[in-house]
Amino acid sequence: MGRYGRVRRPIRPLVAAGIALAVVIIGAVAVASWPGPEAEADAQGDGAKSGASRAAASPATGTEPEPEPGTTRSPEEPKTKPTPKPTTSADVPVSGPGTFTTAQSQGDPVGSGPPRRYSVQVENGVDVSAADAAGEIEKILAHPQGWAAHGRGSFQLVSSGADFVIRIATPATADKLCLAQGLNTRGELNCETVDGVVVNLRRWVLGSPQFDGEPSEYRHLIINHEVGHEIGLRQHLGCGGPGKLAPVMMQQIKGLDGCRSNAWPYDKDGTYVDGPGL
Template identity: 75%
Template sequence: MPQSGAGTFTTARTTGTAVGTGGELRRYRVQVEDGVDVSATEAAGEIERILAHPRGWAAHGRGRFQLVTENADFVIRIATPDTADRLCAAEGMNTHGELNCETTTGVVVNLKRWLLGSPTFAGPASEYRHLIINHEVGHEIGLRQHMACPGPGRLAPVMMQQIKGLNGCRSNAYPYDEDGIYITGPLVS
């Protein structure tokens, strides 16, 4: 996995149908940094499936989402750690070559996290990608504050920065549990 890349991006040339049961329609575009071994089209398909998941934001009325190639409301970029750091730093965030962020133009996903997951997350990288997208898109739909663990042994809220530690919670990649109940915790100031 490269530490740095070209700093330019390829846009997935694929579109999808709107998913979701309510809320504002948010159109998004997926871009992958040039020179990395991740297909923009495949990444866009995976992100589309994540946003349509039955335990995700769209399934519970928190927004509708549609994959587009143009006229997007926000962009989801998968970038090498150095490029992710640069994009996030432009918004005043220090991501230390490890973290993802949400910017004024959209979501920046660190390629390292996309490919490898997180050492604090008990699950495969493919499931951790659900957490990345759900967490950062949570910011996109207006959930600005992070949450903390609601108690030992409980599911971690998707808006918790789980990569920084679980504090007794169990890893969780979804905003809602299997019964459709929003997983919440105390707000972090």
């Protein structure tokens, strides 16, 4: 067999044992490193999951982890605001306590003519801010198409010592205040009293179905109409003709008679919007 035969025989079992040991070690390493079904599924996700895994494994630093090379962060979804629900008559309280909060506001005089100081009050328990209402009314009376701009009066918002008061009241309270002057407002209308103006909350919030415009525009008509009475225009006016602007002293809530709804005493050219007396 040759002198090397006896040397080869003991080597074979050692080689076989070594190979077997290597197979066992490789198999153990493979089993230990195989991720298993759950980890495998997670690894098939997008790059954001990989970034989240890294962030969880690394200590918190207060900064966002950098994206993997070749990837970009998705922009954050914009937060959408819910669409406001339209206000309906069911949202306007029918009655209130009959007490009022006076806006603690002081404005500068606007316009020319007899000085008139006014304060604004809102009935307690309603969802209208006295300060906000006062600011809105102040802008209405200072408008270029309003009474102040054409010499019919100088108006100043005050919190005390007013010549007249503008009150925004629930329908039941408005009816009570107006009925004291012999006026039946039927839970729907505004009126002028001996000490000022009463604005029906329903009209302030909802406007009028006869008026072609937003409730905020109808408020202009309310104030201009009632303040018109306050400065001495006692008579209501009618429509001056089909297609013409309705006079601000017309009771537009009762119908337009062919006129176009209008919230201002004067048109854009400074002409008084007139009509036949009623």
